[in-house]
Amino acid sequence: MSMDIDLAAFAGTDPIYVITEEVFTAMIDGEEGYLRHWDGPAPVILDPMHAWVDVNGTTSGRVLLTTERGTADELARALLQMTPDEPVSPEDFVDALGEVANVVGGNVKSLVPEPGVLTLPQVTQERPPTLPDALIYELALDWRGRAVVISLWKLP
Amino acid sequence: MRALVIDDSRTMRRIVSGVLKSMGFETVEAGDGRQALDVLESGTEIDLACIDWNMPVMNGLEFVTSVRQNREWRDMTLMMVTTESEQGQIVRALAAGAHEYLIKPFTPDAVRDKLQLLGLVDLEESA
Numbered sequence: 001m002s003m004d005i006d007l008a009a010f011a012g013t014d015p016i017y018v019i020t021e022e023v024f025t026a027m028i029d030g031e032e033g034y035l036r037h038w039d040g041p042a043p044v045i046l047d048p049m050h051a052w053v054d055v056n057g058t059t060s061g062r063v064l065l066t067t068e069r070g071t072a073d074e075l076a077r078a079l080l081q082m083t084p085d086e087p088v089s090p091e092d093f094v095d096a097l098g099e100v101a102n103v104v105g106g107n108v109k110s111l112v113p114e115p116g117v118l119t120l121p122q123v124t125q126e127r128p129p130t131l132p133d134a135l136i137y138e139l140a141l142d143w144r145g146r147a148v149v150i151s152l153w154k155l156p
Numbered sequence: 157m158r159a160l161v162i163d164d165s166r167t168m169r170r171i172v173s174g175v176l177k178s179m180g181f182e183t184v185e186a187g188d189g190r191q192a193l194d195v196l197e198s199g200t201e202i203d204l205a206c207i208d209w210n211m212p213v214m215n216g217l218e219f220v221t222s223v224r225q226n227r228e229w230r231d232m233t234l235m236m237v238t239t240e241s242e243q244g245q246i247v248r249a250l251a252a253g254a255h256e257y258l259i260k261p262f263t264p265d266a267v268r269d270k271l272q273l274l275g276l277v278d279l280e281e282s283a
Contacts, residue, residue: 026261027171079167081174096167102210103260106239115242118210120164 016139019107020150023100024143028078035148038140043147051097051123053105057116060155061136063105064128065097071146072097094123104150131156157276158182158201162192162219163208163237168260172206172237175264179277189214193222202232204276207254209238209245217252224253233274237262 017037024035049072052064067075076088076096088096098121109115122128136152159181161172166187173183184200186192188211196202205223209216216236223229235256236249246257256270271277 023261026263076167080170092167095165099165099167102165103239106210106260107241109239110241118239120210120212 014139015111016108016137016150016152017141020104020139020141023103023107027100027103028075035141035143038142038147043140043149045147045149048127049097049123049125050127051101051121052128053102053121054119054155055105055109055112055116056119056155058114060116061112062128062130062153062155063101063108064151064153065101065104066127066149066151067147069125071143071148074144074146075100075148098123108152157203158184159204159206160184160186160192160195160200160202161206162186162189162211162216163206164188164211165208168208168237172267175267176204176206178264179268179271188212189216189219189222192219196223196226196229196232202229204233204235204271204274206235206237206258209236209240209249217249220249220252220254233276235270235274 021035025032045066045068047069048066049069050064050066052062054060054062073088073093076093079096080092082088102121106118109118130153134154136154138149138151141148159176161169161183163169163172164187169185173185176183184195186195190213207216207219216238220234223232223234234254235258236254237258237260239260241259249257256274258266258270268277
């Protein structure tokens, strides 16, 4: 995946932020204002969960969402419109977090020239393997006081 | 009116079905295009199919192509509901026989607007 993203279409704003905010507003929160840029040093994410999709084409890349397990649980609960004390099944948890990565990744794909094919989402506790110098972009976000990191990676 | 919601994500099926039910639709769900064809072949009458693009087994475009090859299903309205937002993909889906195209993420209002355009929800009903 190259970084030839059309920034002009976003009037100088960060397109990845715009996409992620749209996803959270439409799918998770139902209204704007709960997602903002992370303020301060890069967040330390303990007990992380990773959800990602790959774009396979002329050049290939990965769109990765990383957050703490507890935050992922809250994301799933919000997405599924569950009550705060309602338990999230493992299947719903994986599916919901994967769908967030899928929708963010699918929209990021639309920014890339000759984008190729989007893979189905994957969700794991282990960070997916990436080359050390393959990080293209990273965005730390604050969702209701919790850290969510979106990163783009080149794939071999 | 009965809608068939086709998406490999149970989360997304639940969201789309919820929006449609709020507009008075009865809904049936399928996890991929093949399962959706099974529903149609069972004789279940469907007025609207909401179709994800990227699914295992049979994707949304293949499903649309299959439906359009069967005259029995020609009155069914087909709406893609997908993250595939490139213009070329939209053109491909419409050329294959989809009537409308809704890009994820979407709001309930966006679904309602599309269904109004398709004549499946009237303005008074959705107000």
